Amino acid sequence: MAHDIILVIEDEKDIQELIRFNLERDGYKVLSADSVEAAGKMLVKQLPDLVLLDLMLPGENGYDFCRRLRSEERTQHLPVIMVTARDEDADIVAGLEVGADDYITKPFSPRVLLARVRAVLRRRAVEPEDSADRLVRGPVELDRTRHAVRIDGRPVAMTLSEFRILELLLRRPGVVFSRYQIVDAVHGSDYPVTDRSVDVQIVGLRRKLGKCSDQIETVRGVGYRFRTDAAS
16 A cells, blocks of 8 residues: 555545545555646656546546546556545446446545545455466466466465465566455455464465475565566
């Protein structure tokens, strides 16, 4: 979460500042725009990690802008949460159908807004970058179709949780995953878990990786990642 960049597109200054205040207090870097045109110029220079998008904006509206983001390769996977006073079911459905990841109605609780932002960022962080059924990172090979793991060609038996954790790390080498992101990917967001249980599973996974155990690095205070120098 720390240092994620969020672009807030909102033409009401009071609401824009309220959102900015709460996001920055939670550790995010915030960019602000009061129109789609201004936001478009920002996106050319830098892609944020998430967009909070009002619907009723001067000029191009939020629906059309979201549709345009989804149609362009550079921004098609950019997370978007719509924040709007339009709360009819038809409005919400329309927002989701043009590609929004979530939809928050005004007035909103800052706590709810932050929770939705965290949830969308966590979901996107654990989504695989590709759909390959076979992943090879150095001597480690994972085959999804056969539910098999090999180290230097030798099979290694793993539990379902260990297999899913390894798959998550292998798909995005170098990316640090928090314990809760790991839980979301392996069990789903409603699964009860403690930090200790994730650590225990990592210990078991490292044991089974043997000589490759040090390829799973602990990032103190954050989580775990698969070393990039072992990913080729």
